[in-house]
Amino acid sequence: MPLPQSPAVIAFDADDTLWHNESFFKLTEARFAELLAPYCEKNRVADRLVAAERRNVHHYGYGIKGFILSMIETAIEVTDGKVPATVIGEILTAGQDMLGHPVEPLDGVREALAAIRGIAPLILITKGDLFDQERKIAASGLQKHFTAVDVVSEKSPEVYARIFARYTDDMSKVVMIGNSVRSDILPVLELGATAIHVPYPLLWALEAADFPVGHPKAIQLKSLTDLPALFGRA
Structure with missing residues (x-):
């Protein structure tokens, strides 16, 4: 499945995509x-x-x-x-x-983010308590890789569309990366964007959903360490 040739924005989930949660x-x-x-x-x-x-x-x-x-x-x-x-x-x-628990980035996350910087603006979209999410983002040491951070109460197609509209009116040029099919993959596919699923070994019951096998814009990776190669930055 090819990625957009010139993505307008590359968005990441945070919890269990960039660090353990x-x-x-x-x-x-x-x-x-x-x-x-x-x-x-x-x-x-x-x-x-x-x-x-x-x-x-x-x-x-x-x-x-x-x-x-x-x-x-x-x-x-x-x-x-x-x-x-x-x-x-x-x-x-x-x-x-x-x-108060320390934030532990997943293996290879820092290297993957560094490798794809410059392809398009990298943004972070995470849901949860504002104070705690801001704490984790700061403690992760990863904030320098992102041009914008959005902490939202829910990840719906409408919320994603509002965020992505800052960068493009063509949703086919958007790429979203996350561990939750329910929150990071399905709403983005509904908009016509590309969604990259990177599973985490543990999943909260309320996030359970089936990966849309065969969807032309849905990609599944084993690890974020595989992401640079997907963008030709191996």
């Missing part, structure tokens, strides 16, 4: 299940937490703070309101640990 959520989920083990089976805790997140995402948005609130809500539910204050305190501590 979901792995920290999974570790906290395991810690949460241990805290509630005296009250509920671990598998049931996980299911109830996902259900709470699904209900709450439209109220709290994406990110760690909404995750903390969903854990507290789940703890109240599975204990019939009897959850000890000490457990609530542990949940808050776990969330605070996540908010």
Whole structure:
């Protein structure tokens, strides 16, 4: 599948595309299940937490703070309101640990970004809590590669179209790269842009979607280390 010959803009997702993110959520989920083990089976805790997140995402948005609130809500539910204050305190501590966790860029990300700089403006489009996303972007050391950063509440075709319109009115000249088929691939394909899927080993349940195999503008790579070769910059 050929890329646009002269892309107008190359956009990247952030979490689990440029740096590790979901792995920290999974570790906290395991810690949460241990805290509630005296009250509920671990598998049931996980299911109830996902259900709470699904209900709450439209109220709290994406990110760690909404995750903390969903854990507290789940703890109240599975204990019939009897959850000890000490457990609530542990949940808050776990969330605070996540908010202060070091940012770890994925292998080869720095080299890949450096290799394709100059082809087109590189921009970053990420959803989540503004404060936390700005912290991670700064801590990653990758901001210098991007001409613009957009933190959005949702990744819809309308949101993407508004961002891409700053660079071109021809969506066929847009390239988007990310790990989530639901958020980074399908909405962009709907606009007529090219979407490059780079899977991450872990995926949040609310981001689950099937890759559109056979779509003429959908590309799948094993790693971002393969990206420079795709642009002829190997």
